[in-house]
Amino acid sequence: MGLGGSWDSSPVTNAEVSQGLEALDTAVEAGFRDIDLADIYTAGKSETVVGRWLKENPGLRDRVRLQTKAGIRLPGNTAPAGSPVHYRLDETALRGGLEGSLERLGVDSVDRFLVHRWDPLADPAEVAAVLDGLIDDGLTQGVGISNVSWHRIRVLQRHLQHPVQAIQSQLSLGHRDFVERQILWDHPEATEVDFSEELLDECAASGVELQAWGSLDRGRYTRPPGEGPDAATATLVHRLADELGCSPEAVVLAWLMRLPQGIRPVIGTTNPARIRACAQADAVVSRMTHEHWYSLLNSARGHDVP
Numbered sequence: 001m002g003l004g005g006s007w008d009s010s011p012v013t014n015a016e017v018s019q020g021l022e023a024l025d026t027a028v029e030a031g032f033r034d035i036d037l038a039d040i041y042t043a044g045k046s047e048t049v050v051g052r053w054l055k056e057n058p059g060l061r062d063r064v065r066l067q068t069k070a071g072i073r074l075p076g077n078t079a080p081a082g083s084p085v086h087y088r089l090d091e092t093a094l095r096g097g098l099e100g101s102l103e104r105l106g107v108d109s110v111d112r113f114l115v116h117r118w119d120p121l122a123d124p125a126e127v128a129a130v131l132d133g134l135i136d137d138g139l140t141q142g143v144g145i146s147n148v149s150w151h152r153i154r155v156l157q158r159h160l161q162h163p164v165q166a167i168q169s170q171l172s173l174g175h176r177d178f179v180e181r182q183i184l185w186d187h188p189e190a191t192e193v194d195f196s197e198e199l200l201d202e203c204a205a206s207g208v209e210l211q212a213w214g215s216l217d218r219g220r221y222t223r224p225p226g227e228g229p230d231a232a233t234a235t236l237v238h239r240l241a242d243e244l245g246c247s248p249e250a251v252v253l254a255w256l257m258r259l260p261q262g263i264r265p266v267i268g269t270t271n272p273a274r275i276r277a278c279a280q281a282d283a284v285v286s287r288m289t290h291e292h293w294y295s296l297l298n299s300a301r302g303h304d305v306p
């Protein structure tokens with residue numbers, strides 16, 4: 001999401017391209033293979049940078065999976081300046097969005113295309129027909145949807161010929177309703193939690209990949225501990241990183257990956273050192289004990305689970 005500089009309509013600079021190419025090279029060297037994009041990210045410049053990277057590295061296209069999204073209309077980006085922020089999932093918005101992405105990426109198809117956010121004005125049968133058409137026409141190998149409940153997926157799937165392959169949702173130590181809900185069922189504190197509990201288990205049971213955006217909480221717990229409400233959790237994250245012999249980023253990512261549903265964090269850093277730090281998470285998951293996991297949960301929520 002950060003590749004290519006600013007989110008305005010200014011052209012991408014050579015420095016921003018170089019920084020993006022370095023981030024992408026670092027990610028592949030560190031073992032990452034999935035690239036998550038959207039037509040709105042840096043107003044298309046992130047896809048332009050990835051397109052440059054693929055062009056300069058023939059053969060890489062077969063080694064990475066490309067995922068992009070459309071459906072969010074931002075003024076001065078995917079919508080004319082002056083229009084309100086809105087969502088749109090008709091043929092023009094989704095097919096047009098994907099075709100723009102393919103052009104910027106310089107490829108004939110992506111591996112996954114996601115509806116970025118649901119539009120209450122959309123007819124699920126029409127959205128499904130558009131998505132099926134994109135697969136049938138070879139523009140994407142599969143489809144998914146972002147920021148929705150399991151109910152919304154079920155409704156969409158009822159009309160789709162092809163399976164929903166992936167869901168992307170905000171899941172992290174700081175954004176943890178999906179865990180709270182499992183613990184607080186029938187408890188007074190549960191009234192503060194509104195995450196649809198079934199999403200995790202239904203995805204796992206149906207073979208739908210569950211991707212977590214915002215998984216680093218934008219550095220909230222991995223920055224050097226300072227003052228303020230997150231200081232205790234950041235201190236704990238750093239202490240566990242020392243104990244487990246890994247980076248703080250690996251601790252917060254492993255906290256998510258330790259859950260049995262196979263959550264796949266989507267990581268937004270473009271900093272090469274941080275990309276390498278995140279890559280350590282895989283090795284930490286099996287060493288994160290119940291005590292580690294609950295101490296992080298209790299610290300982030302500010303008081304122990306009941």
Ligand SMILES: NC(=O)c1ccc[n+]([C@@H]2O[C@H](COP(=O)([O-])OP(=O)(O)OC[C@H]3O[C@@H](n4cnc5c(N)ncnc54)[C@H](OP(=O)(O)O)[C@@H]3O)[C@@H](O)[C@H]2O)c1
Nearest residue numbers: 001036146213214215216217218219223267268269270271
């Ligand atoms: N489906 C959706 O609606 C949706 C919404 C948002 C994001 N996404 C996807 O999910 C990805 C990750 O989301 P995200 O970028 O919001 O969340 P993130 O991965 O939690 O945060 C990444 C951001 O936090 C900064 N950061 C991380 N650790 C830091 C630290 N220790 N100190 C200072 N800055 C730090 C990074 O800066 P540096 O680059 O300097 O490291 C970067 O700007 C995005 O790239 C995008 O692909 C999807």
